[in-house]
Amino acid sequence: MAVSLNAGVRNALSSLQSITAQAQASQFKLATGKKVNTAVDSPVNYFTAASLNDRSSQLTGLLDGMSNGIQTIQAASKGIDGITKLVSSLQSTIKQAQSDAAQNRPTKAGTALATAAEQVATSKSLKDIALDKKVVGADAIADAATATSSGDLGIINTDTNLAISITAGSTTYTAGLSSANATVRDVVNEINKSGIATAFVDEKGQLNVKGTGSDDVQFGIGADTSAPLALTDAAAGGANVAFGFLAADATAGGAIKGQSITSAVRSNLIDQYNDLRNKIDDLAKDSSFNGINLLKGDRLSIQFNEKAGKNQTKLDIQGSDVTSDNLGIAQATNTKTTGQINFQNDTDLESATKALTGALTSLKSLSSTFGANLSVAQTRQDFTKDMADVLSTGASNLVNVDANSEAANLLALQTRQQLSQTALSLSNQSDQAVLRLF
Structure with missing residues (x-):
């Protein structure tokens, strides 16, 4: 059998139910931290935020590749620094040989x-x-x-x-x-x-x-x-x-x-010179990172955006095969041999000095190229990080709740709920007054 409620009770009960539903919704928003949790809440904001978060996630995924690319360039750059020091040591060896010139005259x-x-x-x-x-x-x-x-x-x-x-x-x-x-x-x-x-x-x-x-x-x-x-x-x-x-x-x-006199000092410097020359090749071989060596002619590709095909942006770096031969640094000998340095000959030593200067120029040019590419890669890495943050922030602005505003709203609803409960109690008192007749 249905219970008959007077109008005042019905209105108070309806108001209390509405306030309770709003309070529960507010509590859910505060619990999830979002004001738009499903497409029903706001289709435009929900799908726009999902798209922004998806792109942000893709860009963040590219950061690892950028980081590896940057380290590969830095490894090659460190290799060039080491080779440059070895070439400088070769120059010192040549100078030592030239300083013994007076002892080596026909x-x-x-x-x-x-x-x-x-x-x-x-x-x-x-x-x-x-x-x-x-x-x-x-x-x-x-x-x-x-x-x-x-x-x-x-x-x-x-x-x-x-x-x-x-x-x-x-x-x-x-x-x-x-x-x-x-x-x-x-x-x-x-x-x-x-x-x-x-x-x-x-x-x-x-x-x-x-x-x-x-x-x-x-x-x-x-x-x-x-x-x-x-x-x-x-x-x-x-x-x-x-x-x-x-x-x-x-x-x-x-x-x-005239008969040339063989200088013992110059002869002793030959092994030192050739050993340093061989170390250039060894150092270049060891300048790889993650299987890519830009000093042995490998190619490095760093992807900067999430797109494919013609819309993809990336940095391609072609390495160089750095060897003592390719740098024009010939092997030293104690006699006149085609393609080698005769350490007993002043003209050969002067030619070797010029070759070493040319090698340093080549290394400087290669280092400059790697430095420019490194700057581009680091700039794009920073840009990608910032761009991912911008996208995430934009998505958050569309769906995240304002905790302060929502907390104040919940407090107000709780106050109204208490008032509604009081109103419901007062409405029931009018029905209870009938009992006083008996």
Whole structure:
């Protein structure tokens, strides 16, 4: 049987039920932290927030790939830094070898141009006697020095022209001399003017010719009836001018060839140089990260957005195969060998210095390229993090509840609920008054 309620009770009960439902909804929002929990609450906000959160999640997923890419670039950059230090060490080794230059000069000494008998006759030193002797004489026989004559080397006076020729490596120096009065001292002075060789007469009266560089030096003096013929004779070795150099030491009929002296210091530096050179290859091989090595020609691709195809944005970095050979750093040897550095040769050492400078330039350029790519990757990483935060915040703004506002609303509903309960109680009192009639 249905219970009949008066109007006041019905209104109070209806109001209380409505307030209770609103309070429960408010409590649910505070519990979940969202004002839109289902599509029913707000279709537009619900699906928009879901789309924003989905993109934010995809971008966040790309951050790991970006981080690995950045570490790969940094590994290659650290490798370049290490290789640069090794190249600098190679430069120091070359400088050590070059500092030993004075001990590595081609030199040759002839036989004595003065004798003990001449020393007794003139009361001069063997050195001064040799320096004062004339080159050209009255006949083809060398005349000894006396108290009144300086003597000569025995070049006949019909050869009115003298010339010298000095060749070191690819450089040649020639000069003509006056046959009438030219002395051994004049020849020495002319050789010293060449810049590619030096000459002196020692205390034994021997003429010494020494190269200023490490290239073999060929020296010749010629005498003939004309300047061109004298020069030709000098270049080929004069027929009767050897300046005390033994025939066995002569090349092309009278020119002498200086013999290079092997420097022990430079020889000892070869192993050090080659070891450092090999370490460049080893270091490049060890500069990989997660299986990718940009110093061995690998390719790195870093994806920046969640799209595919032509709409995808990414950074492609092509590595370089960094080896000592590719950097132009040749292996060192103790002899002249094609494609290698002869540590005994000044020209080779200078070429090696230039090659090392070029290697440093190449490494600097490669480091700059990696640095620019690293800056791009780090910038995009920071952007992606910020973008993911923006998307998440935007989604939250659409569906998240304002806790302060909702808490105040719940408090107000609880107050209204209490008031509604009081109103319901008062409405029931009117029905209870009937009981007083009995």
